[in-house]
Amino acid sequence: MIAPFLFFILAIGAVAAALGMIIARNPVNSALLLVLNLFCIAGLYLTLNAQFIAVIQVLVYAGAIMVLFLFVIMLLNLAEMPRPQQFRWSYALALVLGALVLAQAVYVIAEGFNVIPAAASPEQAAATGTAKAIAMDLFTTYMLPFEMIGILLLVATIGAVMLAKRRFI
């Protein structure tokens, strides 16, 4: 069975790309590593048989949103920021907070190890991830949220244009 092997390759790729995104000094490198991370997560969706979400992930995230980020980075023509000279206590505090959040999440997962109810069969899981199954629910049960998200995107577009156009600060 190939799935566990594929999962670990993609998981290592996703974590490495995410760490690289945090560490990279140049924002363009950060953005490109985030694109790599998004592709790895799209591959993970494919290992889960969620084809529709995987395609949307590549189209919307890696395609649209990251191009917007790269466009803004190159528009602003940023220089690399100088490294902080002295040790800052906020760094140590951030690492401690991150360790606490991770410990909490791992604790919850470990506790839930035996609580998880009976899983779906592989056939059922394969049928759940298709565009057909999602569309059946999206256009019936979730019709109103779907239309509201359209209005939200329109308002966000108008707001972004207004914010970027005017000098008011």
Next chain:
Amino acid sequence: MDLSHSLNWYLALSAVLFVIGVLGVLLRRNVIVILMSVELMLNAVNLTLVSASQAFGDVSGQILVFFVMAVAAAEAAVGLAIVIAIFRNKLTVDINEFNLFKN
């Protein structure tokens, strides 16, 4: 590897990715990298939702992921517009310089 067992691996991976996003928000000073770290956290939560949805054979989780992606797109557009608006005045994207409401 059965699905109920592998679900925990996916949840652990998304927890690790979420924490990396939290560290990015806390450690970095470049506001664009902070926005990208927020996107990383949203992705980690999306991975949780999709893996749980597939494990239980319930499509609702993936519809929520669809909505999260739409809101993330709106958030990125408005956030970057605000960054551009502030950059015009301050000529920097250092988060420590963004103290317009201070004093």
